[in-house]
Amino acid sequence: MKTSPEESVATTLAENKMAGPPKNRLGLTIPQSLALIGPAFVAGAWRFGPGALTSAVQAGSQFGYALLWVLVVSTILMFIFNDMAVRIGLATDDSLVQTTKRTLGRPVGVLAGFAVFGITLMFAVGNAVGSGLALKMLFGGSMVGWTLACTVAVAILIALPNTYKIMERLLVALIGLMSVGFLASAVLTDPDWSLAASGFIPRIPPEAGFLLIAIVGTNFSINSAFYTGYAIRERGLKPSQYRSITLADTIPGNVATGVMAMLIIIVSAAVFNASGVVVHTFPQLAQVLEPVAGKIGSVLFGMGFFAAAFSSMAANASAGGTLLADGLGWDNTLSSPRVKALVYVILAWGAAVTILAKGSPIQLIIVAQAMTVLAAPFLGILLFVLSSRRDVVGKLCNRPWQKVLGLIGLIAIFSLSIRLIVKLFS
Known part of the structure; x- marks a missing residue:
């Protein structure tokens, strides 16, 4: 029996309603895919x-x-180790430190917790200064005053119920703000995009050695990869969701930060080409950015700077408190009062040193770099070993290509560590 066009449309609408919202290739709806976004961000x-x-x-x-090419390499290596932490977090019932204690011995797990806490304690100072400095650039006033305001804001965030869920959504939003700020700034500075494209051809300029180490070291962060395993557990995600998590969170989360670092290099290069001024810090860049990109360009860049510093301030303190509590054998979720107390210690330390230093705490930043040098290879080996053991992660253990890239990453970490140790003690 032939149906009318109206009946065909009605039938199609009914079938679509029964089928539910459109799904992607993994069988997930858009809201389901968005719900997986978080840990890598x-x-x-x-x-x-x-x-x-x-x-x-x-x-x-x-x-x-x-x-620019260095950031491509760093992003790939960062993804590999971030993915290792994700698989460990999905496959085990315990946290990363607990799994380390059970598999490799309690002292090793305790050392991992203290190593991360030490790094976050030192980096708290730079994050505190950066947050206050960004707001001073945007609104004027006292850097110390803004630093204290940011510290209180993060403390209130940590005190809220469902701390991790709220913080995760805030940090995803802040990364979105960073993306808008830095992309708009890159467009407004009118860079030579063809010349920028040539930056993806590997070459090392003379005298770029130490800065090259700094770029790789700050963008290929084993410390942050280690914390991803805790974020996975906070969300209660399952091994069956691994592929979906990879496509919805792990890849975008790592690509986003890599691309933003590239945008900052592009903005800085464009400003130098237009003004001939060599800048070394964010405030200096903001000062020379306005004549090149206009007031709106300077404001957008300042917004991105604040989003980066404030989000790092919250994530850094949360990670340090969680890892130390776990190392001590306490609870290891942000809802735990003991974890919150340790987070407050990190925040208070950052604010106190900012007030007492009355300037840029360069020496503490150097100490933080030294601690990272000592901790990163250790944490990288833990991730590689645990994710390679079938008795720990089962079917999610490293495949041959992941082992190869993981070994390349470890070689890079050890090379950076040796170079930095020589630099620090020379």
């Missing part, structure tokens, strides 16, 4: 702080677009 917010921003500013100002 939290880790990205941690590593993409004032240190990463400053190294990118210096790279663009001193060497133009020549070091």
Whole structure:
């Protein structure tokens, strides 16, 4: 029996209603895919702080677009180790530190917790200074006053119920703000895009050695990768969701921070080409950015700077408190009062040193770099070993290509560590 066009339309609408919302190739609806976004972005917010921003500013100002390719390599290696932490978090019932204690011995797990806490304690100072400095650039006033305001804001965030869920959504939103700010700034500075494209051809400019180490070290952060396993557990995600998590969160989360670092290099290079001024810090860049990109360009860049510093401030303190509590054998979720107390210790330390230092705490930043040098290879080995053991992660253990890239990453970490140790003690 032939149906009328009206009946065909009605039948199609009924079938679509029964089928539910449109799904992607993984069989997930758009809301279901968006619901998986979070852990990799939290880790990205941690590593993409004032240190990463400053190294990118210096790279663009001193060497133009020549070091863009380094960020591509760093992003790939970051994804590999981030993915290892995701698989460990999905496959085990325990946290990463607990799994380390059970598999490799309690002292090793305790050391991992203290190592991460030490790093976050030192980086808290740079994040505190960066947050206050960004708001001073945007609104004027006292840097110390804004630093205290940001510290109180993060403390209130940590005190809320369902802390992790709220923080995760805030950090994802802040990364979105960063993306808008830095992309708009890159467009407004009118860079030479063809020349920028040549920066993806690997070459190392003379005298770029130490800055090259800094770029890789700040963007290929094993510390933040380690914390991803905790973020996965906070969300209660399952091994069956691994592929969906990879496509919806792990890949976008790592690509987003890598692309933003590239945009900062592009902005800095464009400003240098237009003004001839070599800048070394974010405030210096903001000062020379306005004549090149206008007031709106300077404001947008300042917004991105604040989003980066504030999000890193929250993620850094949360990670440090969680890892130390776990190392001590306490609860290891942000809802735990003990974890919150340790988070407050990190926040208070950052604010106190900012007030007492009355300037840029360069020495503490150097100490933080030294601690990272000592901790990163150790944490990288833990992730590689645990994710390679079938008795730990089962079917999610490293495949041959993941082992190869993981070994390349470990070689890179050890090479950076040796170079930095020589530099620090020479």
